[in-house]
Amino acid sequence: MSMHQSAARLHGGMAVSRRWEDWVSVLAGLYLALSVLWTTGAPAVWFVPLGVLVILAGVWSEAQDTSLIAEIAVGIVGVVTFISPWLGGFTGMMRVDWTAWIVGAVTVVMAIIALIVRRGPTSERRMT
Numbered sequence: 001m002s003m004h005q006s007a008a009r010l011h012g013g014m015a016v017s018r019r020w021e022d023w024v025s026v027l028a029g030l031y032l033a034l035s036v037l038w039t040t041g042a043p044a045v046w047f048v049p050l051g052v053l054v055i056l057a058g059v060w061s062e063a064q065d066t067s068l069i070a071e072i073a074v075g076i077v078g079v080v081t082f083i084s085p086w087l088g089g090f091t092g093m094m095r096v097d098w099t100a101w102i103v104g105a106v107t108v109v110m111a112i113i114a115l116i117v118r119r120g121p122t123s124e125r126r127m128t
Contacts, residue, residue, distance in 0.1 A: 021110040021117070022062035025074050028110075029054025032081065032103045042096050046088045053077045054107055061114060071114045078107030 033051025036044040057077045061070040082104025085091045 019062055019114070021114045022058045022074075025058035025061070025078075025107050025110045026055050028103045028106045029056075029058060032099065035099050039095050039099055041090070041093045042099065043088055043090050046084050046090070047099070050077070050081045050084060051103075054081065054103070058107075058110075061111075065118075068115075071111055071118065074114070075108050075111030078104050078111060080104075081107060 029051045031051070032054060033048050035051075036042040036047050054074070054077050057070070057074040061067070061074050064070040080087070081100055084100045084104070085093075085097045090096055
């Protein structure tokens with residue numbers, strides 16, 4: 001039984017998941033969407049929609065226990081967030097750039113961890 005399977009609990013007849021990497025992605029998206037409030041020059045037109053997309057992708061990945069598409073979606077949104085300073089033309093504003101780079105990198109790393117942990121070794125998948 002994998003760490004994630006053992007972390008799931010039955011609550012009121014419903015399985016409750018405790019996959020931390022999805023929730024870290026959700027928190028990163030929340031930080032990105034709200035960072036326009038305290039980061040001078042942060043492009044709300046980029047950060048708010050990307051933050052919401054990271055949140056939605058993370059929640060979707062959490063809800064879809066074995067969906068490869070949901071896990072990949074988190075990674076794609078992370079990559080777009082990471083390259084958003086170049087796409088949006090706001091490079092050179094270090095606080096803004098670093099916010100996008102850190103949130104994007106965290107989101108991509110969480111997607112990779114989710115893919116590795118959920119897929120696990122072939123032998124483990126056969127046993128469950």
